[in-house]
Amino acid sequence: PRGTVDLLATWGWREKVELAVEYAAETGEATYDVESLDRYAPVTDPAKVVCVGLNYADHADEGGFEAPDAPVLFSKFPTALTGPEAAIEWDPALTEAVDYEGELVAVIGDRARNVAPEDALDHVAGYTVGNDVSARDLQLADEQWVRGKSLDTFGPLGPDIVTPEEIPDLGDLDVWTEVNGERLQESNTRHLVFGIDELVSFCSRAFTLEPGDVIYTGTPDGVGYFRDPQVLLEDGDSVTVGVEGVGELHNPCAHTDR
Amino acid sequence: PRGTVDLLATWGWREKVELAVEYAAETGEATYDVESLDRYAPVTDPAKVVCVGLNYADHADEGGFEAPDAPVLFSKFPTALTGPEAAIEWDPALTEAVDYEGELVAVIGDRARNVAPEDALDHVAGYTVGNDVSARDLQLADEQWVRGKSLDTFGPLGPDIVTPEEIPDLGDLDVWTEVNGERLQESNTRHLVFGIDELVSFCSRAFTLEPGDVIYTGTPDGVGYFRDPQVLLEDGDSVTVGVEGVGELHNPCAHTDR
Known part of the structure; x- marks a missing residue:
C-alpha cells in the first residue's frame, strides 16, 4: 500500500500493521528517528472529509446558534488537507478572516x-488532531460552508493516528488551541453534543x-x-491544536499571492 | 490507467487517448458493441464532486431565492456517484422527499x-450529464446541503464524456428532465447565471x-x-436527464430498507 487510505482498504490491515511493527521492533529494520523525518498528514487523499458543525454547545452558543437536534454535517474538499508544520496559506485578496478550529x-x-x-467505533481505525x-x-x-472551509492548506491533520486501545476514555479528552502561545480554546470531549459513536452511525x-x-x-x-x-x-x-493523549498539531500561517 | 481519474492524471492523456482510438479504429482491437456493455459512470471515485446551486435564475426564483452574486458551491461525497441505468435508491424511513435535478x-x-x-475551459476534459x-x-x-445530496446513488452520471470539440456552443445546449416520460424540466445552458468558464475559474x-x-x-x-x-x-x-449533444442519462428509482 502506498498510503494510509490504501493500507486501511487492505484486508486484515490491523493484523498486518501489528506484524510489521513487531518485525521492525525485533529487527530494527525500517525504523527511523522521528526527529529526522518530514511529517505529512497521516491520511492523504481520503475519499471524504466529513466535518461536524456546532458539536459543542458552548461553540454553538458563541456563534448565536442553538445546539442542534441532529449532527450538522458539512465537508472540506480533500485538497485542503495538509500535514504538521506545513504552512496554512491564503491570499489576503481572497479572504481577510481566517480562523482556527x-x-x-x-x-x-x-x-x-x-x-x-x-457498533460504530469498531469501524474507526484511530484518532488524530485536526x-x-x-x-x-x-x-x-x-451560507454553504464548503468553499470557505476548503482553501488549499485549510485542513491541517496529524501528527499521528493513535489507535483506540491507546485512548483510555474517548469521552474525556482535553482539547485546546493556542495561537502564538496563547491558549484560546480549552474544552474537553465530554462536552461534545454528539459522541464519535453517534457521528459515525449518523x-x-x-x-x-x-x-x-x-x-x-x-x-x-473560543x-x-x-x-x-x-x-x-x-x-x-x-x-x-492539542488533544490529550492524541497529540499536538502545529502549523505556521503565511500569506500567498495566489 | 485503471479508471478515468488515473487516465486524466497521466501526462499527455489527450494524445494517448487519440492514439488508442486511432489504433482501435484501424485494427478493430479493443472495440465493443456498446449495446453489449454494462455502463458505469464515466468517472468513478473523483477526488471532488463540486456542485453549483441556484445557477439558473428561474430555478433560484422558484425556490424563493435571489439569483446569487457569486456561485454558490456545495458538494456531494463521491460515494454518491452511480452510472446510467443504475437504480437511485433510498430508504423511505430516512427521506420522504427525493427530487431530481x-x-x-x-x-x-x-x-x-x-x-x-x-483560460478555464482548457482545463476541462469534457462534459457529461448528471x-x-x-x-x-x-x-x-x-441547512448545510451535503448530507441530503450525498446519499449513496444520489449522483447519477453519464453515459459518456463528450469532448469539447464535439460541442459547437457550450452556451446553447438544451437541458431537460423527464419523469416517467413526462418532461418536467426544460431549459438551455444560455440561461446559466455563471458559465462553465466562470465556475472553473471561481x-x-x-x-x-x-x-x-x-x-x-x-x-x-422545474x-x-x-x-x-x-x-x-x-x-x-x-x-x-438529457443535455443536447452530450447525452441522455436514465435511472430507475427504488426503495431500499437500508
Whole structure:
C-alpha cells in the first residue's frame, strides 16, 4: 500500500500493521528517528472529509446558534488537507478572516454502512488532531460552508493516528488551541453534543463511510471570529491544536499571492 | 490507467487517448458493441464532486431565492456517484422527499489553480450529464446541503464524456428532465447565471481542481419539490436527464430498507 487510505482498504490491515511493527521492533529494520523525518498528514487523499458543525454547545452558543437536534454535517474538499508544520496559506485578496478550529478527528478503518451507535467505533481505525481552518468571510457570505472551509492548506491533520486501545476514555479528552502561545480554546470531549459513536452511525445512515475517510468532529468555543476582541489569523502566526493523549498539531500561517 | 481519474492524471492523456482510438479504429482491437456493455459512470471515485446551486435564475426564483452574486458551491461525497441505468435508491424511513435535478456536468482534465475565466475551459476534459438527486427534507432541515445530496446513488452520471470539440456552443445546449416520460424540466445552458468558464475559474481561486474532479453546474427550474402540485420521486419511477449533444442519462428509482 502506498498510503494510509490504501493500507486501511487492505484486508486484515490491523493484523498486518501489528506484524510489521513487531518485525521492525525485533529487527530494527525500517525504523527511523522521528526527529529526522518530514511529517505529512497521516491520511492523504481520503475519499471524504466529513466535518461536524456546532458539536459543542458552548461553540454553538458563541456563534448565536442553538445546539442542534441532529449532527450538522458539512465537508472540506480533500485538497485542503495538509500535514504538521506545513504552512496554512491564503491570499489576503481572497479572504481577510481566517480562523482556527481545534478538533479531534476520527479516521475510518472499515467500511461503515448503516451501523448502529453501539457498533460504530469498531469501524474507526484511530484518532488524530485536526484544525478546521475557516475563511469566515467566505463561509458566512456563501451560507454553504464548503468553499470557505476548503482553501488549499485549510485542513491541517496529524501528527499521528493513535489507535483506540491507546485512548483510555474517548469521552474525556482535553482539547485546546493556542495561537502564538496563547491558549484560546480549552474544552474537553465530554462536552461534545454528539459522541464519535453517534457521528459515525449518523453518517453511515446516509452514505457509506470508507477506509481512510476522516471525520472532523467539531470545535469547542473560543474560535477567533466570535471573540471580543476578535482574533483573526495573520501572516507569521503560529497555531497549535492539542488533544490529550492524541497529540499536538502545529502549523505556521503565511500569506500567498495566489 | 485503471479508471478515468488515473487516465486524466497521466501526462499527455489527450494524445494517448487519440492514439488508442486511432489504433482501435484501424485494427478493430479493443472495440465493443456498446449495446453489449454494462455502463458505469464515466468517472468513478473523483477526488471532488463540486456542485453549483441556484445557477439558473428561474430555478433560484422558484425556490424563493435571489439569483446569487457569486456561485454558490456545495458538494456531494463521491460515494454518491452511480452510472446510467443504475437504480437511485433510498430508504423511505430516512427521506420522504427525493427530487431530481438535471444538469450539465464538467469533468476536469488538467489541474487548475487560480486560472482566469479565459483560460478555464482548457482545463476541462469534457462534459457529461448528471442528476443532482436531492433529499429535500434532509437538505432543508440541515441547512448545510451535503448530507441530503450525498446519499449513496444520489449522483447519477453519464453515459459518456463528450469532448469539447464535439460541442459547437457550450452556451446553447438544451437541458431537460423527464419523469416517467413526462418532461418536467426544460431549459438551455444560455440561461446559466455563471458559465462553465466562470465556475472553473471561481473554484480554482479557492482550491486546486484536479484531473477527474467533476462539477455539477446547476439545475434549471422545474424541480419536483417546488412544483404545484409537488412531484416527489417514488419507488418504480423512471428519470431521464438529457443535455443536447452530450447525452441522455436514465435511472430507475427504488426503495431500499437500508
